[in-house]
Every structure is written in C-alpha cells, then in structure tokens.
Amino acid sequence: MRATFMYGPGDVRVENVPEPRIVEPTDAIVRITLACVCGSDLHPYHSMDKTDEGVPMGHEFLGVVEETGADVTGLKRGDFVVSPFAYSDNTCPICRDGFHTACPHGGWYGVGGVGGAQAEAIRVPQADGTLVKIPGDVDAAVLPSLLALSDVYLTGHHAAHMGRVEPGKTVTVIGDGAVGLSAVLASRRMGAERIILMGRHTDRTDLGREWGATEVVAERGEEGISHVMELTGGEGSHVVLEAVGLMPAYKQAYGIVRPGGIISRVGVPQYEEAPVGFGSLFGKNAGLTGGPAPVRAYIEQAIPDVLEGRIEPGKVFDAEVGLDQVADAYRMMDTRTNLKVVVRP
DSSP: OEEEEEEETTEEEEEEOOOOOOOSTTOEEEEEEEEEOOGGGHHHHHHOOOOSSOEEOOOOEEEEEEEEOTTOOSOOTTOEEEEOSEEOOSOSHHHHTTOGGGOTTOEETTSTTOOOSSBSEEEESSHHHHOEEOOTTOOGGGHHHHHHTTTHHHHHHHHHHHTTOOTTOEEEEEOOSHHHHHHHHHHHHTTOSEEEEEOOOHHHHHHHHHTTOSEEEOOOHHHHHHHHHHHTTTSOEEEEEEOSOSHHHHHHHHHHEEEEEEEEEOSOOSOSOOOOSTTTTGGGTOEEEEOSOOHHHHHHHHHHHHHTTSOOGGGGOOEEEEGGGHHHHHHHHHTTSOSOEEEEO
16 A cells, blocks of 8 residues: 655655554544645645654545444445544544544544555544545535545634634634635635735635635735734724744734734644733733634534535645655645645545
8 A cells, every 4th residue: 555654854755555454443444535735734844853764644535434443333334434634532522512633532643653644545543433424426526625624624614613703703814825715715604794815825815805805915924914904994803813823924913913802823833932911912802712623523514515515615726646746746835836735546
C-alpha cells in the first residue's frame, strides 16, 4: 500500500507500507476514495524538525469500509463513509457537549500509530463514533463537497458558530484560504448582514464574493485595520473569524473587533503567547473563542445540505492529483498556485 510521509520542511514522500489492520475491536479499515491536502499541512511543510522516520500525512477523506472490528456495530463492509479529521467515540460527555476534538477516547490521524489519509487505506479508531455513512450512489460531482465536510467547510462553520454569527451582525473574516472562504459561506447561511473578507488574492476573493462577502479588504496590518474601521464607521466588527493562525492575523483581529464583540479563531495558532490585556481584548470587553472544529457535531446536518444542493463547499478544490503526485499538491498550495488540492489514490 502507498502512503504519504513528511520527513522535514518541503520533504514529502509517497512510500510503500504494510496494509493497515484491525488493532482494537472498535477499529475499521477504510479504502480511501478521495483525500486532499489541508492548509494546516503546510505548517509542518515549512517548519517541522527533520526526522528519519517520517510523519504520516492527511486527515480528510471519503472511502469505503473494508473491514470492521468485533465491537463495531453501526458499519459494515461496503459502506461509503466520510470521516471527520479527528476520531472520537461520539458518546462520552465531552462529545455530547459537542466538542468531539477533545474526546478523551479520541485522537488525530497521523499520530500515535494511526496512519494518515493521504494514502490508499487507513485504520479508523472509534469507527462507530467517527465515520458517517453517505449514500453509495451519489453523483460523482458532489464528492468534492462531501469531502469538504471532513474539515474545511465545517471548520469555517465552527468559526461562525463559536463567534455567534446571526442576522444583523457585521462579520469580518481574516484569510482567503479555503477555511476563510468557508467561513464566509457559513456566515452568510447564518444570516450575517455584512461580511468583510480580508484577502488579497482576487481568484479567491471572487469566490468569497460569490459566497456572500459584501466587501473585500486587501490591505494587511495597520492599513487593513484602518480600512475595516473606516468601513464600519469606526465601530469595528461584531464578529471576527480568524482563519490564518499567525500572529499578524491575531493582531488584525483584536484591532478590528468591536467593543463587546467576539474573535473566533480556527486557524491553527503557530504561537502560544498572545496579547489579551487592556490594549487588545480586555479594554474592549472582547471575547476570544474558537479551536479545533468538532466536525462530527455538525456533519450529519450538513450532508443533506450538500446532497440537496443548498451549498457547494467543494468549490474550494481547484486541482486534483494522483497519490504519487501528492508532493506536487503541497508545492501548488504552498506557492498559492492553487487553493486546495484533491488527492485521488
């Protein structure tokens, strides 16, 4: 079986490895139909320490169940499934609260002996709680949108949900990557009156406008803050959705949030320390929320939205490669040649 590993900055390789096998009775083996490269995969692509072992890559996929462990009761061989980017039992108190990415029995693909999804097959722990069945006869044209539910669209939805987007609110989205654009779409569906998209790549911001952005601000830093404040009459934005994860984006967020507003972060933060004092959050009575999206909490409601044509989040995918060309997909996204790339094993 072929699978993708990262050995250091820019060093992505596809290698032959043993087929995955059932380890725990709650596992399932899934033959992957579609996967993709995530913007968060580019963080280690830039900065991970070199390793001789390689780190399994990929956490978004559709596939067909091939084998199930003895304790798996809700799935059978041949089921077509979508997986959230993290696995969880979906039954514990934390999951029932809707925060599956903190499930005490859950975890992440590519960590702790669990393989990555940029591969031909994968072992899925906690399969009953994690995998969600979808019709096996769906039109191939909707598969990219179903794949987007494994992470990117529902991460944007999570940002808007945690930011309490609602009718009458002004929302500013920082970042024109796939998650930022998804946050625009989700905010529109939640009824935001005004959506300002901070991004400077017109091929991306054009999709943002199609999905509901009312204004686009191309400037960054202090210039970007000034432009948003001008657009909002000096009041700032009720909700700021930060989909980048870098300190300059966070500084923009607290620079433009309205007093009493909320910053919701879903870009994986590449920092541990950040301003929260009087000059950033405290003085504005501003709230800070967000985190790894509990996709499992939202996915079942989102599937009918895709199948019935209410949303088409798969529009974020603008290229496709075979598994053997996955290193090209990383380069394409890293150079911003492409927004998000499908990987077909």
